[in-house]
Amino acid sequence: MEFKDYYKILDVEADAEKADIKSAYRKLARKYHPDLNPDKEAENKFKEVAEAWEVLGNDSRRAEYDELRRYGGARPGGGFEPPPGWQSHTGGKEQQFSGDFSDFFNDLFGGGFRSGAQDSHGFGGGMGDGMRGGMRGQDVEIEMPVFLEDTLKDQKKPVSYELPAIENGQRVSKRKSLKVTIPAGVTEGERIRVRGQGTPGTGNATAGDLYLHIRLVPHPMFDVQGHNLSVVVPIAPWEAALGAKINVPTLEGDIALSIRPGSQSGQKLRVKGKGLTSKQGRGDLYAILKVVMPDKKDEDINRLWKELSDKAAFDPRSQWRKDK
Amino acid sequence: MSISILRISVRELCEQESITIEQIHSLVEHDIARPHSGKTQQDWEFDTTAASWIRKALRLRQDLELDWIATAMLIDLLRQRDQLETENQSLRQQLERFLQDD
Numbered sequence: 001m002e003f004k005d006y007y008k009i010l011d012v013e014a015d016a017e018k019a020d021i022k023s024a025y026r027k028l029a030r031k032y033h034p035d036l037n038p039d040k041e042a043e044n045k046f047k048e049v050a051e052a053w054e055v056l057g058n059d060s061r062r063a064e065y066d067e068l069r070r071y072g073g074a075r076p077g078g079g080f081e082p083p084p085g086w087q088s089h090t091g092g093k094e095q096q097f098s099g100d101f102s103d104f105f106n107d108l109f110g111g112g113f114r115s116g117a118q119d120s121h122g123f124g125g126g127m128g129d130g131m132r133g134g135m136r137g138q139d140v141e142i143e144m145p146v147f148l149e150d151t152l153k154d155q156k157k158p159v160s161y162e163l164p165a166i167e168n169g170q171r172v173s174k175r176k177s178l179k180v181t182i183p184a185g186v187t188e189g190e191r192i193r194v195r196g197q198g199t200p201g202t203g204n205a206t207a208g209d210l211y212l213h214i215r216l217v218p219h220p221m222f223d224v225q226g227h228n229l230s231v232v233v234p235i236a237p238w239e240a241a242l243g244a245k246i247n248v249p250t251l252e253g254d255i256a257l258s259i260r261p262g263s264q265s266g267q268k269l270r271v272k273g274k275g276l277t278s279k280q281g282r283g284d285l286y287a288i289l290k291v292v293m294p295d296k297k298d299e300d301i302n303r304l305w306k307e308l309s310d311k312a313a314f315d316p317r318s319q320w321r322k323d324k
Numbered sequence: 325m326s327i328s329i330l331r332i333s334v335r336e337l338c339e340q341e342s343i344t345i346e347q348i349h350s351l352v353e354h355d356i357a358r359p360h361s362g363k364t365q366q367d368w369e370f371d372t373t374a375a376s377w378i379r380k381a382l383r384l385r386q387d388l389e390l391d392w393i394a395t396a397m398l399i400d401l402l403r404q405r406d407q408l409e410t411e412n413q414s415l416r417q418q419l420e421r422f423l424q425d426d
Binding site for chain 2: 026029030033035036046050136139141180181182183188189190191192193194195208209211212213218223224225230232266288290
């Protein structure tokens with residue numbers, strides 16, 4: 001077993017005052033808290049910091065830890081074994097802690113891993129069903145990529161994820177696969193609950209739930225703004241000038257769209273009811289016009305452009321001079 | 325086949341998070357979460373996204389030793405950050421489609 005130097009983890013001296021330890025913990029907790037820092041490494045770092053605080057923030061636990069540290073914690077490069085017959089007076093095998101702690105911590109101070117806060121009360125002051133005959137399993141949250149097309153109707157989707165389990169006294173991961181229904185109208189960031197598909201409970205307690213965190217897969221053509229969609233529609237300069245009827249893609253196939261004569265690049269055309277599904281109905285699709293010059297350049301075409309330039313006598317930057 | 329659920333009752337939430345209905349009341353009072361339905365506290369139902377913010381608020385409150393006002397402000401800022409990130413990503417993508425490299 002590897003010895004954990006909690007003082008080093010919190011970056012404080014071994015004789016630091018409790019107030020300094022608390023301040024160091026708060027600083028690092030703010031930096032690495034997984035709800036504030038999305039980096040995967042931050043979560044592991046936060047667990048280390050929280051474990052260090054659980055020990056050093058408690059006077060009697062800190063005293064025991066210091067004793068062990070003097071006994072053999074500073075052994076260079078070697079593993080760590082507690083002294084023969086050593087037993088914590090502050091922990092004990094029955095104690096549970098509200099954290100996902102290392103084997104080092106669990107071996108020294110007893111306890112288990114997080115499965116909801118154990119020191120609070122349940123609904124109306126009583127314990128929930130899951131708390132009576134054991135401990136309710138942990139909820140599990142996984143990301144669920146969903147294509148925009150799949151948000152229009154209820155969709156059955158296969159889901160595969162890892163669940164922690166204990167086998168022969170060892171912590172292992174077990175893969176679980178199931179099919180879930182993704183309801184129509186789901187949005188980016190939304191959570192869907194699948195009851196009882198999280199970590200199994202202990203004893204007679206219920207399993208945790210599975211939460212699917214919806215992530216809309218970026219579409220090659222459409223962008224999402226709330227329940228509306230937008231699509232950039234390339235048009236030729238003469239289509240912008242003279243108007244045209246063109247085909248525009250939607251999530252459910254092409255539709256015909258009329259471009260008015262004299263349309264501008266960047267102009268938005270609203271197509272009602274062709275956006276995403278929502279509780280309030282369908283959103284809209286906005287076609288954003290983008291005037292594109294033809295690739296082909298030859299003498300005839302250049303001559304026509306020159307003729308147009310002479311006849312139109314148009315200065316698109318005239319506004320600049322007016323502003324000066 | 326597993327059935328997906330979009331709501332969680334206040335009772336289930338209290339059981340799962342081992343919290344009291346008074347704590348849920350504080351979360352609602354500080355606008356950290358809004359019940360989706362239910363006339364009385366006992367009948368409140370939350371959508372599962374709100375439940376996820378409730379969990380986040382409870383974790384932050386405990387781990388960073390915050391009071392309710394600080395927790396509410398932090399959750400509000402985190403929500404705004406999420407929203408701005410999504411909006412920024414969408415606008416950036418739209419701009420890339422509109423601009424063309426030589």
